[in-house]
Amino acid sequence: MTRVALIAHDEKKSDLLEFAQTHETQLSAYDLIATGTTGKRLMEATDLEVERKESGPLGGDLMIGSEVAENKLDGIVFLRDPLRAQPHEPDISALLRICDVHDTALATNLASATFLIEGLAD
């Protein structure tokens, strides 16, 4: 089954929730994982079932990165906050890097997230 990770920094969570609501039917066909708070908010805002990892600052990005390293993930939507520094910046960089190492589809803004979700459906 197609497995997708959804992650958003706090300033981008409302964008991700709206995205998930818009694409809920499509997303419901996928195995979904998320960082802790993102996953909680997604399950509150939609009927989607989401496997929650740790919160980002507590290692959630690294847990998702480890799935990328094991080739378990087909795609990641990661709406980062481009305007604020994050305390766990090294973890974020590690996740982006491992996606490139394994050529895993990664969308970091809404426009590319739409392409990713539609592309995975093909």
Ligand SMILES: O=C(CO)COP(=O)(O)O
């Ligand atoms: O910090 C994050 C990604 O780097 C997201 O973590 P949360 O979903 O727990 O807020």
